[in-house]
Amino acid sequence: MNSSQIPQQYLQIDFLSALFEAMPDLYFLVSLDGVIKDFRGRQLDQLYVPPEAFLDRHVEEVLPAPVAAQFVQALSEAAQTDNVVTFEYQLSVRGADAWFEARISALRDHQQAVCVVRNFSELHEARKQLESMAHYDALTGLANRALLDKLLEQSVRSARRNQQRMGVMFIDLDRFKDVNDTLGHAAGDLLLQLASRRLQGTLRESDTLARVGGDEFVVVLDDLESIDSASGVARKLMNDMCTPFDLQGTEVVISCSIGISIFPDDADNASRLLSYADTAMYRAKQQGRNDWRFYTADMTRAAMEHLELIEALRAALEDNSLTQLYQPQFDCETGRSVGVEALARWPRPGRDSLGPQRFITLAEQAGLARRLDRWSLESACRQLHRWLEERHDPGAVSVNLSIHSLTDETLPEAVASLLHDYAIPAHHLQIEIKELALLGERPVARDCLKALIALGVDIAVDDFGSGYAALEYLRALPVTTLKIDAAFMRDVPGDPEQAIIANTVIAMGRALGMKVVAKGIENAEQADFIRHQHGIQGQGYYFSHPLSPEQVGELLD
Incomplete structure (x- = not known):
C-alpha cells in the first residue's frame, strides 16, 4: 500500500505524533473542570509526578496547591473567552527548582482545553541576572548607584524617625589608575573585586557598601553611637586596604582616601550627605592621600575648585580645545x-x-x-x-x-x-x-x-x-x-x-x-x-x- 492509499486521518495522527516528539514541550488535554484526560511529549521526565499518575486525575490532586490554583483559574478564564491564557509557575523537579510556562486554549464545544507546557528555566535564570544588573555592579556584585540612592534615602528617613545618627563614607582607591596602566584592565578588575570583598568583610551586616564609579565606593553607616564610631570604621578600612593584594602572583600595595559626612550634624538629606562626603574625600586626597576627613563647613574651597573646573570646561567648549x-x-x-x-x-x-x-x-x-x-x-x-x-x-x-x-x-x-x-x-x-x-x-x-x-x-x-x-x-x-x-x-x-x-x-x-x-x-x-x-x-x-x-x-x- 502506498501513501496515497493510506486514509488521511492516519497520516494526520502520524504527523501529530512526530510533532509531539520533536517539540521541547509537554501537551495536555484537560477538561474545563480540571481533569487531565491525555498527555503527550518527549519531556515527560520533567513532570512533577510520574506520567501515569496524571491520567484521569484533577490538577488539584497531582500539583502543589498554588500551581493547581493557577491552572484552575486559567481554565476558567479560557472557557469564558477565545483567548490563549498564559501563566508561569515554579516546581521542584528532581531536587532542583524549575520554571515553566503554560499556555491554555479552550475547546469549548468539547468542554476541554489544550495545555502546552514548556520548561524555560535557563531563560528565567538569565532574566534574573539581567534584572540584577539594574541594581548591582556586575564586576563586584555590590549595590550600584541606583540602588545606593534608594537605600540611602531609606537610611535617612529611618535615622530621622528614630532620632539617630548615621554616616556616609565616600572611599576612593589611591593610585588605582597606576595599576590599570601598568598591569592592565584585567588586573585592575581583580583589584576592585578583592578590595570590595575586603571592605565588605570589615563592615557590619547592617551597613551598606556600594560601588559608584571606577574606583569609588560609598558606605552607609546606620545607627552610629557617636562620631568617633565613624572614625573607628574609617581606621579599620584604611588598615585593611594597606595590606598587600596578590594579583595573580604580583603583589600590589594601595591605600584609600575617605570622606565622611554625618546626619544630622552636616546635612539632613541624602544628596547633600553624599556630596559632602565626596567633598571631604577630595580634601583627604589633596592633603596626601591614605587618610580620612570629616566634612566641615570650611571646605568651601573644594566647592570653589569645582566651580572653577566648570568654568574651565565652559571655556574649552568655547575655544574648541576639546x-x-x-x-x-x-x-x-x-x-x-x-x-x-x-x-x-x-x-x-x-x-x-x-x-x-x-x-x-x-x-x-x-x-x-x-x-x-x-x-x-x-x-x-x-x-x-x-x-x-x-x-x-x-x-x-x-x-x-x-x-x-x-x-x-x-x-x-x-x-x-x-x-x-x-x-x-x-x-x-x-x-x-x-x-x-x-x-x-x-x-x-x-x-x-x-x-x-x-x-x-x-x-x-x-x-x-x-x-x-x-x-x-x-x-x-x-x-x-x-x-x-x-x-x-x-x-x-x-x-x-x-x-x-x-x-x-x-x-x-x-x-x-x-x-x-x-x-x-x-x-x-x-x-x-x-x-x-x-x-x-x-x-x-x-x-x-x-x-x-x-x-x-x-x-x-
Missing part, C-alpha cells in the same frame, strides 16, 4: 573595520588629566551636557567629511548623546543641517543612546528619534543589558542597533552562565531584527566567542584602542 578620538568597531568574521565610536577627550596641558566620565559628569552637573553633545556631533561630522574627501570609508561614526539632547525638539533639524553642510550621507552617522527607559517615557524623545530615523540616521542603544527594565522600550523606540554592555563579555567564554546570558542578549537583538555590537572585547577567546555568533560586530581593546583621526585614516588605507 579633542576627539575614535575607537573602531570590527566585523569579527572578516576582521574589517565597519565603524568607529567618537570619544570626547579634554587635554589640560600642565594640569592633572580629567577622565572622560568625570568631565562628562561635570557637564551634566553644570548644565553643559547639550553643548558638549552638539560639539561632539559637529566634530564627528567635520572629521567624517575629511575622511570621505580622502576617499576613506569609516562606515558609521557613532556619537553618544545625553538625554538632554534627545529631549530637545531642535535636534533633528540640527543634525539635518550638519549632514547638509558637510555633505555626509546620513547612513554614515549613528546616534548612541543610554537612558532607554527614561527616553521611552518621554514622547518628545520618541518623536526626536523617529525624526532622526527619517533622516536616514542609525540609532544604537549603548551598554544594552545594564538595566532589564529598559527591554520593554525596545519595540516602542526606533532602535536599529544594540551595543551589548561590556559586563556581559567579561567572563565569556570561560563562565558557562555568563555565556548563556550573552547568548540570550544577542538572541534578543537578532529576534528584534537589530544589528548587534559586542563591547569590551579584550582577548582572543572573547573575539572567538563573538566570531562564532556570525554577523556580530566587536569593539574593544583586543581589536583597537581609541585612535586619532590620522591613525583611523591609516587603518582604512
